[in-house]
Amino acid sequence: MNNSVLETLNFYMTDLVQVSSENLKQIARNCCNLTSLKISHCEILVLVGFFSAAAALEEFCGGSFTNEQSDRYNAMTFPPRLCRLGLTYMASRELPIVFPFASLLKKLDLINVLFGTHDHCLLIQQCPNLEVLETRNVIGDRGLEALARSCKRLKRLRIERGTDELRMGNEDGVVSHTGLTALAQGYLPLDNGVRALLRGCEKLRRFALYLGHGCLTDVGLGYIGRYSPNFKWMFLGYVRGSDTGLLEFSKGCPSLQKLEMMGCCFSEHALAHAALQLPSLRYLWVQGYKASLQSSRDLLAMARPFWNIELISARRVVTTNQVGEAVELEHPAQILAYYSLAGPRTDFPDTVIPLDLLL
Incomplete structure (x- = not known):
């Protein structure tokens, strides 16, 4: 009660169920920096005074709606900074009662609400700035489709199975591959972000992008090529684009001399043609790609004077982990290509095979 520097107060899911609204109001008045309150099941109407005093509050979790006169909730107002x-x-x-400030919400926890699929859709459509959503399976495919259309800033989604799932029958409140596909297609999580970065940082000369699986599309690869006129070196890890994206990328990058890629799953045909389209390329290293069934003949498309092409086949290596156990590691196939006026090197290990020896 006398603490004036309190910023977070959390007794959610505890035995502290007898909450004094007057005490909370006094805390809000004394602690002008209180930004987060998480409480147990407390009738939301008794918190009107607290919400009025907690001008700095950004996060609120808990409360309950037990009054049978639902129209009394229409007069509820929440703190102006509330976003979680x-x-x-x-x-x-x-x-x-959420609609007036729904556009400000960045995080929304709907795990313990009594909403159906339609309610989810109505609320989600009002939350264009939403970044985190936690809910139950009742959101359904329609809810995920609404999420894909309306919440382009979403960063985290958590969906739990609810105890009411078995009672849904054939209702549309069940998440299936249809909704997840719509959600995935509604987001290009990093394409536009990468474009904005490259357009805003014109003095960059070296660029490394290491991603989670599927975080960049062919569109994003095209942006990298288009907005990288001065790059000398680039590393791309797990961008997961297709051959189309790689070829679009290679139409740009006129100054790129050294390109390294890992886990991108491009075909040998696309890699060879991309190397030919990059006019300043002097060095290419690729780990993890779609090897052809024709002894890598597709790589011959990039053959030229003084351009050496070496292959390292995929292999499994047994090593020892930190607890002394033997574990098997898979080393993906690799391609190394580089310019050298001295010709092919002769000091390579047995795992390295010059392409011309395979033909």
């Missing part, structure tokens, strides 16, 4: 919200036992009839 997790309400409990809210039903469809109370949903409109």
Whole structure:
């Protein structure tokens, strides 16, 4: 009560269920920096005074809606900075109280609300700035489709199975591959971000991009090529684009001399033609690609004077981990190509095979 520097107060899911609204109001008045409150099941109407006093509050979780006169909730107002919200036992009839500030929400926890699929759609459409959503399977495919259309800034999605799932029957409140596909197609998580970065950082000369699986599309690869006129060196890891994206990328990067790629799964045909289209390329290293069934003949498309091409076949290596156990590691196939006026090197190990020896 006398703490004036409190910023976070959390007794959610504890035995502290007898909450004094007057005490909370006093805390809000004393602690002008209180930004987060998470409480147990407390009738939301008794918190009106607290919300009025907590001007700096950004996060609220908990509360409950037990009053049978639902119209009383219409007069509820929340703190002006509130952007992270997790309400409990809210039903469809109370949903409109969130609409006035829904556009400000960045995080929304709907795990413990009593919403159906339609309610999810109504609320999600009002939250264009949403970054984190936690909910149950009842969101359904329609809810995920609404999420893909309306929440382009989404960074994290958590969907739990609810205890009411077995009672849904044939309702549309079940998540399937249809909804997940719509969600995935609605996001190009890094394409536009990479474009903005490259357009805003014109003095960059070296660029490394190491991603999670599927975080960049062919569109993003095309952006990298188009907006990288001065790059000398580039590393691309797990960008997961297709051959089309690689060839689009290679139409740009006029100054690129050294290109390294890992886990990108491009074909030998696309790699060879991309190397030919990059006019300043002097060095190419690729680990993890789609090897052809014709002794890598597709790589011959990039053959030229003083351009050496070496292959390292995929192999499995047994090593010892930190607890002394033997583990098997897979080393993906690799391609190394480089210019040398001195001709092919002769000091390579047995694992390295010059391409011309395979033909």
